Structures are given as structure tokens and as C-alpha cells.
Amino acid sequence: MQSILTILFATIAIVAACGLVTFRHPIHAALSFAMAVFATAGLYVVLDSPYLAAATVLVYAGATIIVFLFVLMFSQQIRPAPFESKGANRLKIGVICGALVGLLLAGIDSWQPPARIVSATGSDITGDASTDPRLSQLVEGQTRPKSTVASLGRSMYTRYLWAMELAGTLLLIACIGALCIAQPTEAEEGMGENRS
Amino acid sequence: MNQPVLALSAVLFALGLFGLTTRRNVILLFLSMELMLVSVSLNFAAFAFAHQDLGGQVFVLMILTVAACEAALALALVVQLYRMRHSLDVQLWQSLGDPESIRPAPIEDSTWPREPSKENDGPSLAPAGRDPAGYLASESIDSPAAAHRG
Numbered sequence: 001m002q003s004i005l006t007i008l009f010a011t012i013a014i015v016a017a018c019g020l021v022t023f024r025h026p027i028h029a030a031l032s033f034a035m036a037v038f039a040t041a042g043l044y045v046v047l048d049s050p051y052l053a054a055a056t057v058l059v060y061a062g063a064t065i066i067v068f069l070f071v072l073m074f075s076q077q078i079r080p081a082p083f084e085s086k087g088a089n090r091l092k093i094g095v096i097c098g099a100l101v102g103l104l105l106a107g108i109d110s111w112q113p114p115a116r117i118v119s120a121t122g123s124d125i126t127g128d129a130s131t132d133p134r135l136s137q138l139v140e141g142q143t144r145p146k147s148t149v150a151s152l153g154r155s156m157y158t159r160y161l162w163a164m165e166l167a168g169t170l171l172l173i174a175c176i177g178a179l180c181i182a183q184p185t186e187a188e189e190g191m192g193e194n195r196s
Numbered sequence: 197m198n199q200p201v202l203a204l205s206a207v208l209f210a211l212g213l214f215g216l217t218t219r220r221n222v223i224l225l226f227l228s229m230e231l232m233l234v235s236v237s238l239n240f241a242a243f244a245f246a247h248q249d250l251g252g253q254v255f256v257l258m259i260l261t262v263a264a265c266e267a268a269l270a271l272a273l274v275v276q277l278y279r280m281r282h283s284l285d286v287q288l289w290q291s292l293g294d295p296e297s298i299r300p301a302p303i304e305d306s307t308w309p310r311e312p313s314k315e316n317d318g319p320s321l322a323p324a325g326r327d328p329a330g331y332l333a334s335e336s337i338d339s340p341a342a343a344h345r346g
Contacts, residue, residue: 010200010204013208014211021215029227030227036208036231047201049244049245049253052237060234068227074278075284097214100206100210101210104203109199113198156257160251160254167258174266178268179272182272
């Protein structure tokens with residue numbers, strides 16, 4: 001069941017990402033990005049992190065896409081900007097990106113999941129329980145710790161407290177910076193095109 | 197069941213990279229960048245699941261925060277770009293480049309970049325001072341140098 005869901009969401013995500021890269025109209029691209037984000041959120045649920053799914057949908061598919069659409073409508077163009085970057089060789093870049101995917105896939109193929117991945121019943125442990133004390137704990141019948149919102153929050157505000165505070169400060173600074181950047185100066189309001 | 201997710205995030209990352217390098221519309225560039233961020237955070241979640249460690253999930257939340265900051269700043273910049281040039285074309289936003297390599301093309305010019313001329317196809321240093329050849333002032337309508345002189 002889980003692998004079926006994984007394949008399904010992965011297919012949706014890849015199709016949506018291809019749409020994002022190929023659609024000419026930015027609004028279509030933004031909507032297919034939202035689709036890819038929804039598929040990713042489904043994968044988060046499969047990966048046992050429901051809070052991340054909710055946060056991703058809220059932040060990406062909600063806030064970011066809305067702001068993107070808002071900016072798109074704010075900057076209505078008489079002529080749409082050229083689609084392709086003319087200096088870029090699309091074939092060359094495609095080959096480079098394909099090589100990157102191949103390299104990453106080769107790396108993934110040789111990666112072995114750690115022995116602590118067990119099914120929820122703890123029945124199919126493949127590692128050596130005698131060498132890994134944590135694994136032996138699992139063997140002794142402890143169930144895998146369920147990742148809940150409460151445990152995530154506890155870890156966020158104890159072990160990663162400073163990182164969270166820094167992230168909050170960064171968000172505040174970015175908000176102020178965005179306000180300052182986007183504010184029109186008086187000269188721009190008057191003349192439109194010229195810089196002040 | 198982790199490896200399909202890792203493979204998916206590799207593919208998404210490559211697609212985002214492709215979009216980032218070949219597109220010319222700023223909005224599409226930022227969407228591709230967000231796609232790359234999504235793929236990386238998917239990777240973090242997959243490893244958090246594999247190792248049963250919540251650090252990966254916390255890191256995804258960090259990435260979300262940074263992505264939100266980036267989107268706010270980037271869209272403010274897009275608004276400014278649109279105000280100055282009335283287009284969303286990134287290649288009109290080159291005022292900080294080497295003046296000899298800047299050939300501000302009109303928006304409808306489809307032959308960008310122009311063929312490099314023979315005398316100036318190697319790398320060169322940016323001339324110091326204000327625009328010695330009067331190049332920017334003569335050729336571009338809305339470059340900063342022209343605006344300052346006028």
C-alpha cells in the first residue's frame with residue numbers, strides 16, 4: 001500500500017515538475033508547482049511526518065503561490081517576456097542535468113538503508129542485533145517511536161531551539177527587507193520609468 | 197521504500213536546475229528554485245524517516261522558513277524590476293556586469309546574444325570610472341548611467 005502511494009505521488013510530482021519547466025505561461029507554471037507541492041505533501045504523509053505535510057501545503061501551496069500569483073497580476077505585461085534564455089544551449093544543459101540525475105541515482109542505488117528500518121511490527125530486522133545496541137532494543141520488543149507533532153515540537157524547542165529562534169529572526173528581517181525594497185520612492189511614483 | 201523517494205527528489209532537483217538555467221522569465225526562475233528547495237527537503241524527510249531521527253524534520257522546517265524569506269525578498273525584487281524595466285526578462289537586469297559585455301537588447305529582440313565582434317571576444321576588465329566610451333549613454337535608453345547623465 002505504502003509503495004503504491006509512493007509511486008503514485010512520485011508520478012504526480014514528476015509530471016507536475018515537467019509541466020513547471022515546460023509551460024510557457026507563468027500562471028500555469030505556478031499552478032503546476034502547487035500540484036508538485038501537493039504530491040510532495042502526500043509523500044511526507046507516507047514518510048510518517050504529517051506535520052511537514054501540513055506546513056508545506058500551508059507555506060508553499062498557500063502563501064508562496066498566492067504571492068506569486070499576486071505579483072504576476074500586479075506586473076501585467078504588454079508583451080510576455082521571452083521564454084527561452086537565448087544564450088543557453090538547451091541540449092547541453094539537458095545532458096548535464098541528465099548526467100546529474102544518473103550520478104545521483106547511482107549513488108542512491110548503492111545506498112543501503114540503515115538496519116534500524118523495520119516494519120511497524122519489528123519482524124523483518126535485517127541488521128545484526130548483537131553489534132548495534134539500538135537495534136537490540138528494537139529486538140527486545142520496543143516499538144518504533146512514532147513521530148508525532150508533539151515529539152517534533154519538543155525536539156524543535158529543546159534541542160534545536162537556537163536554530164528555530166534564528167529562523168524566526170531571519171523571517172522578520174526578510175519581511176522588513178521586502179517592505180523596504182518594494183516601497184516606491186517618490187521619484188518612481190512620479191516618473192514611473194526613471195530611477196530616483 | 198526510501199529509495200523511490202530519493203530518486204524522485206534527484207529528478208525534481210535536476211528538473212529545477214534545468215528550468216533555472218534555461219528560462220528567462222524571473223517568475224519561472226524563482227519557481228524552479230523553489231522546486232529545487234522542495235526536492236532537497238523531500239530528501240531530508242526521507243532520511244529522517246530512515247534514521248528515525250527528528251532532526252531531519254526540523255531541518256525541513258528551517259528550509260521552509262528560508263524559502264519563505266527568499267520568496268518574499270525575490271518577489272519584492274521582481275516588483276522593482278518590473279517598475280524599472282516594464283518587463284520580467286532577467287536579461288534586462290545586467291547593470292552590474294562588465295560594460296563591454298552589456299549590450300542591452302530591446303525586449304522584442306529575438307537574436308540575443310548578438311554575435312561577438314572580432315576585436316572583443318576575449319575576457320576583459322571592466323574599465324574604471326564612468327563609462328569611458330560613452331557606450332551605455334549612447335546605446336541604452338534606461339541604463340543607470342544614462343539616467344544619471346540626463
